[in-house]
Amino acid sequence: MTEANAISIQNLTKRFGHFTAVDHLSLEVPVGQVFGFLGANGSGKTTTIRMLTGSLTPSSGKAYVLGANVAKRVAEVRRRIGYMSQKFSLFEDMTVEENLRFYGGVYNLDPDEFAARREYILDMADLRGRESELTANLSVGWRQRLALGAATIHSPELLFLDEPTSGVDPLARRRFWDLLYELAKTGVTLFVTTHYMDEASHCNRLAFINSGRLVAEGTPNELRAQHNGATLEEIFTKLSTN
């Protein structure tokens, strides 16, 4: 475990009764990378993320996030990470402003900090002028960018994104990934799960899991080379059916 790794997992395992959701998973994610975490539905991606964010206790194994043992220093870890789920976790009956203000309060930002972050997010997500619009009335693309803003309101060093683009049109997905790259440029590590292989090919590194076990890891190019030039789709299908 070095400071160069944003995430370091050793033999991480989670069992629910007789079912093993994550099975002796070991993984290193270097700081500043866009890391794609791939696998079919039910392969254990979300369970892994929940253990890394301290929402689930591992049955065995260790997880270090930003150099800290998640099991022991969960509060510290949580202050430094962000999390955005497929559900976006916005309050649809509240306005853009109220959603941001709420997450600012939950992250305990002081007024100056909040004001600065609010400006930044409104520009980043192109939401200026829509501050008092109800979130329910925003299109999915805007909601997705607002969710990203809310998840990063406290300027996290590491951001977990659990299928952040499912159900979003290709144009909005492209725009969203542009935002992710900008975040990565500022030094934020991104840990992304996705089912879109075009998105996966934009990642620095990829990890495939199947039935909770790591089945392949490497850069997109390394993986294509290992599989004799197959596309990521073909690799995904092959690795997920074995």
Place this chain on the structure above:
Amino acid sequence: MLNRILAITGKEFLHLWRDPRMLAAVLLMPVLMLLLFAYAISFDIRNVPTGIVDMDNTPTSREYAQAFDASDLFNVSYRADTISGVDAVIDEGRVSIVLVIPKGFGKDLLAGLTAEVGVYVDGSEPNSGRVSRAAALALTTQYNRELAVRWADLNGVDISAVGGLEPLMRTWYNPELKSSDYLIPGLLVVIMMIVTVQQTSVSLVRERAQGTQDQITVSATRPTELLLGKLLPWSILALTEVGIITLVSKWLFNIPLRGNLFAFALGTFIFVVCGLALGMLISSFCNTLESANMMAIVVAFLPSFLLSGFVFALEQLPEWIQWLSCALPVRFMVELTRDVFLKGAGFAEVLPEMSFMLIFAVLAITLAAHFYRRRLR
């Protein structure tokens, strides 16, 4: 810590504000229930439609019938001098009590003999039937006494020199036996129960179902902070509603508030804690809003109507139901409220009820915290 709790509490109030139906349900339902129970569902007996069949038709019989005319309780709407039409008017529901004064009533009385009158009561509505029968008896007894006094006067007997038993009836705490005095303190408890149990369980389940609970948890907000933030608004609302209903019942319905207000406030606080803990317990067992709602109705709504003594006096229910009622805090809160409002109780008098509720609160919180934590893991 405070920052986070306030952020969550503020958000809860925003949800409420943005949901007009919910707001109406929370703010208007108690007022509606109050009006409904105070005006419509009254157990007070007044203006019982009454028939008088005076077959005697003498000054004495008319004087006797006059006593019924003068009473608030009876509203004489049918008069006849034969009994032949009585069956019909009772059947048609035009009268629910008929007084039959037989021929010879006045003559018998003047002769110093005992006269008899017939009282027919329509028992299909037992409550008013029972009350009007008792009232008719009371009026007759009173008339009887007047006759005795008059007889004594006529015969030169000093009534005060003659020993006699005189029943003195007195109803305590609620001398007019007004049902609103009895119902409204109970209603207060029912409303508190609904606001705390139902609303908290639904709001907790909604947070989990829409995924925002995960998001908040990941923000290093401790479960305690989340819970406090979510429970605070409903506690504030419940206490505000208690205040409003107390004022309304005092000024609009003249419900006496005789006892120690602080004892009532403390009891209310403990009861609200019980309700919130019950709401938490329900939310930890339910995954959908529908199931939380249903369970809240079963746990909060039905027992507070049926097992609290709110409408049905517990003493009149089977013994096992009386025991069952001890399992929930409503019955103790209803007792406490009535004791304070009607009997003028202070801390000492309501200590048993408070202790029971406190025990319940501690148990429920412990259980709820246990299941809630398990849910989060």
